[in-house]
Amino acid sequence: DxxxxxxxxxxxxxRGQNVxxxxxxxxxxxxxxxxxxxxxxxxxxxxxxxxxxxxxxxxLLSDRFSAERPKGSFxxxxxxxxxxxxxxxxxxxxxxxxxxxxxxxxxRLTVV
Amino acid sequence: AQxxxxxxxxxxxxxxETVTLxxxxxxxxxxxxxxxxxxxxxxxxxxxxxxxxxxQQNATENRFSVxxxxxxxxxxLKISDSQLGDAAMYFCAYSNANxxxxxxxxxxxxxxxx
Numbered sequence: 001d002x003x004x005x006x007x008x009x010x011x012x013x014x015r016g017q018n019v020x021x022x023x024x025x026x027x028x029x030x031x032x033x034x035x036x037x038x039x040x041x042x043x044x045x046x047x048x049x050x051x052x053x054x055x056x057x058x059x060l061l062s063d064r065f066s067a068e069r070p071k072g073s074f075x076x077x078x079x080x081x082x083x084x085x086x087x088x089x090x091x092x093x094x095x096x097x098x099x100x101x102x103x104x105x106x107x108r109l110t111v112v
Numbered sequence: 113a114q115x116x117x118x119x120x121x122x123x124x125x126x127x128x129e130t131v132t133l134x135x136x137x138x139x140x141x142x143x144x145x146x147x148x149x150x151x152x153x154x155x156x157x158x159x160x161x162x163x164x165x166x167x168q169q170n171a172t173e174n175r176f177s178v179x180x181x182x183x184x185x186x187x188x189l190k191i192s193d194s195q196l197g198d199a200a201m202y203f204c205a206y207s208n209a210n211x212x213x214x215x216x217x218x219x220x221x222x223x224x225x226x
Contacts, residue, residue, distance in 0.1 A: 033213065042116075042203050042216030056212055091157070100147045100159035101214070
């Protein structure tokens, strides 16, 4: 197993465009998480899945954000009508219940 | 809501010496998990150590150990025999008993001086 894989590593987009990120977790892990991290701060929770079910979504997350995990395998995070404030590192992590996370390398989004 | 506070934005240590990073948290739960993660510059975050709240014994992983004080809601990380490769940002994190989302502190940047 090669760990948690995130694509793309970097994304530059114009304000108002839609973007989609992909995360491939460790195959044995049943939980998958999305976090957002801005410079100098800790990761901020966005949402998480157990298998294909989305169990929790941050109340801070606007309707422009949506995540899916079809068939409980890879996950996608879509941001519609991007804004400059969406610029951040988007982190994906996977885990078995009650164990710590294995993080991917992240996708750095820049909205210009 | 749970909160995690890391009161030391930056710390430095001489190579081969010992350093302790502080973390406090706030929760009304009795069963939960605490973690320390390491994020080297431009590299991915990795799990350093994990502590289950119902265990009184402090977790240890090689040169890394924790001082878990449940009543004080304190969870510090001790790094012994510091190495240059320990230089990174360290994050303290809390998860409730069903280990859903984690709440992270804002991190402590550790510099190791040769």
